[in-house]
Amino acid sequence: MNDLIDIVRLAGRGDGVTDDGTHYPLTAPGDTVDAFGVVAPGPHHVTPPCRHFPRCGGCQLQHVDDASYGDFIVDRIVxxxxxxxxxxxxxxxxxxxPPRTRRRASLRAEKQGKRVVIGFNEGASHRIVDMTECHILHPDLFALVAPLRRLLGGLLRDRRAGGVQMTLTDQGVDLMLEKVTVEGLAADESLTDFAAAHRLARLTLDDGYGPQTRYEPEPATVTLGGVAVPLPPGGFxxxxxxxxxxxxxxxxxxxxxxxxxxxxxxxxxxxxxxxxxxxxxxxxxxxxxxxxxxxxxxxxxxxxxxxxxxxxxxxxxxxxxxxxxxxxxxxxxxxxxxxxxxxxxxxxxxxxxxxxxxxxxxxxxxxxxxxxxxxxxxxxxxxxxxxxxxxxxxxxxxx
CATH class of the missing domain: 3.40.50.150 (Vaccinia Virus protein VP39)
Known part of the structure; x- marks a missing residue:
């Protein structure tokens, strides 16, 4: 019978760690590992809710329960x-x-032939995980992902990546597109039509020379301490x-x-x-x-x-x-x-x-x-x- 080794805690990058300091990726405290490296899930190991885990770099710890996740945060400080x-x-x-409450996010987008992929990068990689679901983004942000694929199909150059910054404001989603090309009346109108159709609070472009607001029916604000504060493009x-x-x-x-x-x-x-x-x-x-x-x-x-x-x-x-x-x-x-x-x-x-x-x-x-x-x-x-x-x-x- 093989001797079993216990995973006792999570390290700073999210790997499980044994008493002797050996790291095992994608393990949780309470898991056991045999002499061949085979992991048996323990009571704190859960089924990740998202199909993109663990490839997507947006999350590292969907495989642990809330008790272990909370302990990990405390242990980092201690x-x-x-x-x-x-x-x-x-x-x-x-x-x-809670899940699905992230109100700001920076995603990457890339045109690959006739296809546009949008999402977070893979961990330690420049490859984009094409997002078809997300359990961290606020639903109002995730709802824009599919429409953005269609919009960016006409704005991104082939094999060129751009940035997508989204922030939820008092008026709706503040959207900034980075490294996109807007040439001609049709492309310009497509931006305005997109912003109006999706009731954006603001649509801003940044082609490398600073943010340029293209659509903002009323000033975008965030309420802090009961006071509406103007939100600068890309503001924290x-x-x-x-x-x-x-x-x-x-x-x-x-x-x-x-x-x-x-x-x-x-x-x-x-x-x-x-x-x-x-x-x-x-x-x-x-x-x-x-x-x-x-x-x-x-x-x-x-x-x-x-x-x-x-x-x-x-x-x-x-x-x-x-x-x-x-x-x-x-x-x-x-x-x-x-x-x-x-x-x-x-x-x-x-x-x-x-x-x-x-x-x-x-x-x-x-x-x-x-x-x-x-x-x-x-x-x-x-x-x-x-x-x-x-x-x-x-x-x-x-x-």
């Missing part, structure tokens, strides 16, 4: 903290966004409304009753606008278009909100500026916020709420804060990129 020599703080259970939005709500609950809890708050890397105001309902808020954003959109929205809503367009990597808030605030919220890109954290470490700000999409850089920055005297009160893990290895979190620090 592992990053332990790698920095930090104790594990109180940790909430992972919040998982949290992947799901459900995930955004979970992040916001944790941010508000971490800020507490602070009367003056700075929201750094504020974007369109995902956190700044809700916070401004009860506090004075300074929102700092390095990208011009989101900063202008947030400033206009805050002014219309008459919120106690000041918006500053400022590169926080080159010019972070210094000690004198930080001293004006009872709490700091920061939501940096994947690289983290080393420059700003160095100045925060030397400050006396009583509360810091750190929102992160990269456990590794978060743990690095957390170590600097903890060495300086802060402590992590709580971490809230969030998995809004359903069935992917992408992890987000909110950490509340106090001094």
């Amino acid at each position: 592992g990053a903290l332990e790698a920095q020599g930090l104790e594990v703080p109180p940790m909430d259970a992972a919040h998982l966004s 939005l949290q992947a799901t409304a459900d995930g955004e709500a979970a992040l916001l609950v944790a941010v508000l809890a971490g800020v507490g009753d602070a009367a003056a708050v700075a929201d750094l890397f504020a974007g369109l105001g995902t956190f700044a606008l809700p916070l401004s309902a009860n506090a004075k808020v300074l929102a700092v954003e390095g990208a011009r278009d989101p900063a202008l959109a947030l400033k206009a929205a805050g002014a219309r809503a008459q919120r106690l909100l000041l918006v500053e367009h400022r590169d926080l990597f080159r010019r972070p808030l210094d000690g004198k500026e930080l001293a004006r605030f009872d709490a700091i919220v920061l939501d940096p890109p994947r690289a983290g916020a080393r420059e700003q954290v160095d100045l925060l470490s030397a400050s006396a700000v009583p509360r810091i709420v750190y929102v992160s999409c990269n456990p590794g850089t978060f743990a690095r920055d957390a170590r600097a804060l903890i060495v300086a005297g802060y402590r992590i009160e709580r971490v809230t893990p969030v998995g809004q990129f359903r069935w992917s290895t992408h992890v987000e979190l909110v950490a509340a620090f106090t001094r």
Whole structure:
């Protein structure tokens, strides 16, 4: 009889791992592997719902149940903290966004003879998986995939790939097409007809020289904290409304009753606008278009909100500026916020709420804060990129 080896956890890229550190792709905790490498599914191994799994790079973990998926998200954060020599703080259970709730996506499209394929790339490949179903996209986004094949058949050159960016706004789907060729009246009219027929909020083209709006019956907006904010073409939005709500609950809890708050890397105001309902808020954003959109929205809503367009990597808030605030919220890109954290470490700000999409850089920055005297009160893990290895979190620090 063959000895059986147990899969005990999931590694960072989603492979199952045994106690001796051997990796087995597409396994789940509780699976067993015999001496010949044959896998016997365990109680946490489920049937993937999508026919494209595992080829499609949009998902890596459809074969595990929610309990194991939630543990994977928590383990990613715990592992990053332990790698920095930090104790594990109180940790909430992972919040998982439901299937079919992704409200923004970047797909690729390619014309292959008379056929147009649209979808995500295969994992670690430039090959496109032609999407015939999707269990992560919001139905309003997926409904455009088949019509887009017909539209792009007349716009893409043979064997040339283009990009398809879709975002769900207050008015409908905001669609951006990249690397497409629009030549002549017929092609131009086909865009307008498509946008009108599918009630798009906006249709934008980017041929490499920046977005050009071709159809927008009324300004495209997203509602944040009860305020409609203009959405710049290609603007960033949290992947799901459900995930955004979970992040916001944790941010508000971490800020507490602070009367003056700075929201750094504020974007369109995902956190700044809700916070401004009860506090004075300074929102700092390095990208011009989101900063202008947030400033206009805050002014219309008459919120106690000041918006500053400022590169926080080159010019972070210094000690004198930080001293004006009872709490700091920061939501940096994947690289983290080393420059700003160095100045925060030397400050006396009583509360810091750190929102992160990269456990590794978060743990690095957390170590600097903890060495300086802060402590992590709580971490809230969030998995809004359903069935992917992408992890987000909110950490509340106090001094």
